[in-house]
Amino acid sequence: MKAVVWQGINRVQVENVPDPEILQPTDAIVRVTATAICGSDLHLVDGYVPSMVHGDILGHEFMGEVVEVGPEVRDVRPGDRVVVPFPISCGKCWYCQHGLTSLCDNSNPNPKLAEALWGYSGSGLYGYSHITGGYAGGQAQFARTVYADQNLYKVPEGLTDEQVLFLTDILPTGYMGAENCNIHPGDVVAVFGCGPVGLFGIMSAFVLGAGRVIAIDRFPERLDLARKLGAETLNYEEDAVFERLKEMTGGRGPDSVMDAVGLESHAGGPGGVADAVKQTTRVLESDRPHALRAAIMACRKGGTVSVPGVYGGLADKIPVGAFMNKGLTMRTGQTHVHRYLDTLTGHIERGEVDPTVIITHRLGIDEAPHAYDIFKHKHDGCIKCILDPWADPKDHAPTKAP
């Protein structure tokens, strides 16, 4: 089958690899009908998440049709149309039973790596380095999925692939980001980053009762989309964000601030340069936390900072004094995708949330290197790119790797 393969820093190619097989009785094989490139895939491609190995299959946002199930799979049958949540839940441990599926105790086959880095290991994740299990990803024609009964979510009749694909990650991630904002009716929420997660965070903040959302980015197409979703916008290359946020909120500051950027945030000035230089060493600092710093500074006293953005290791100069003296709360985590699926599917079915608005590019799998390139550099107005693993390559011109 064809699969998108990590070949080293900034090298992504499509290769022919063996088809996946059932390896354990609770596995299911899914014929992937749609997959997407996530912002956090860029951290892998840029080499800031350690323990990727040449030849690893990428991708954790994917869905498709079940074609084969192991002998112990009960609830899922061949022919079922399913979305595959990116965190892997065993369904049995304390965390899974309490809806904290991205913290599953049992699904990471390599927990020692995660424990060395983070003290404890979270769940296994598809296509997301050997720290999170080394599971092959779903940017491929077929994918092995594990603990099928606990993880595969059947798509209701009448919804298209594009409507439900983002249930695998970014839609619940934006939603949990908004939920973690602890929104009271009428609250003002600021969102740093108007990529896919930030945009879904904006949508979700309104669904959860925010009165105003102020969105911050620098790319006009993203800011346009944020405005269409009802947000007021700030371009941080043109506005002094902190002062503007204060002014827009009567000097109080936003009640909650979301960092939907994560470990590769863009920043100018000596601080930004210092972070960038340190990060390239992969040792002095693994994460560039500019957006997190800005979020902590901007949040009103007693407010909440929500961090759906991905951080991997160690970041310098977090303004912990501001955090403490302003009495802030911070809430974060990899998304517990499973707990939001019913709620969000309901919102989609009733037309209250339309996840397809963020899709700007639809490409065949052979064009994955190009897709990574335009998504990473925000070329060609790219906000979100989905890949068709079965597209005829003749329909698409071959392209270079990023």
Add this chain to the structure above:
Amino acid sequence: MAQTTANGTEVSPQNSSPAERLLFGGLGVGLILLSLRQRGNSGVFLGTSGALLLSGAAMGRSVGSALTQVRRTEDDQIAVARAVTIGKSVDELYTFWRDFENLPRFMDHLESVKVQGGDGRRSHWVAKAPAGTTVEWDAEITEDEPGRRIAWRSLEGATVPNEGHVEFRPAPGDWGTEIHVSLTYRPPGGTLGAVVARLLGEEPGAQVGEDLRRLKRLLEVGQEPTTEGQPSARKGVMKAEAKMYDNRRTT
């Protein structure tokens, strides 16, 4: 002053041999003398290193043991204590463990345990040893408090004399049961043997920790997760690199 581990085993802080103390003490004095003739940072560095070595030697702290974190009891045994919380009842876990023939299902280094005799208190253990060999011994249960605690020790003549106990404690809320295991054993080759074993990735504490994790997964899920046999585009040396990361392959 002796330290006490979580399970009550006395661990001696004095864990280096007289020869070792002499060697490192001498080295420390040498470095301090050398530092007196240096200026600036290198002098500070040498002096500090010398002082550390000397004080370590004076207190009887083994540099090797400190670096490898091998803990020894007063009578030169290795002591290990680890715990895990499993979402099962105390009784289920006690019953599972009390049948020692279950132990090789999650203790990776055990090949088999055969219970001998009617009361199940005596057993014959076969463990995997380096280079495909095995080590065998007989053991007996020395304490058995149903639903609370089991203790055992190897009988006379064991190559690796060992003893251990496991306690089952109800965890708070709906967490299930805490299992606390502690083992002491005298490795062939003393501390050196333990250090070599650690360097070969056979460190006893980590092993027990992994065993307990395997037990949790066996009882909560019924299987270990695995990625072995999944597709990739790996070639040659990359396969070895992936294998290095994927330390929990289950073939």
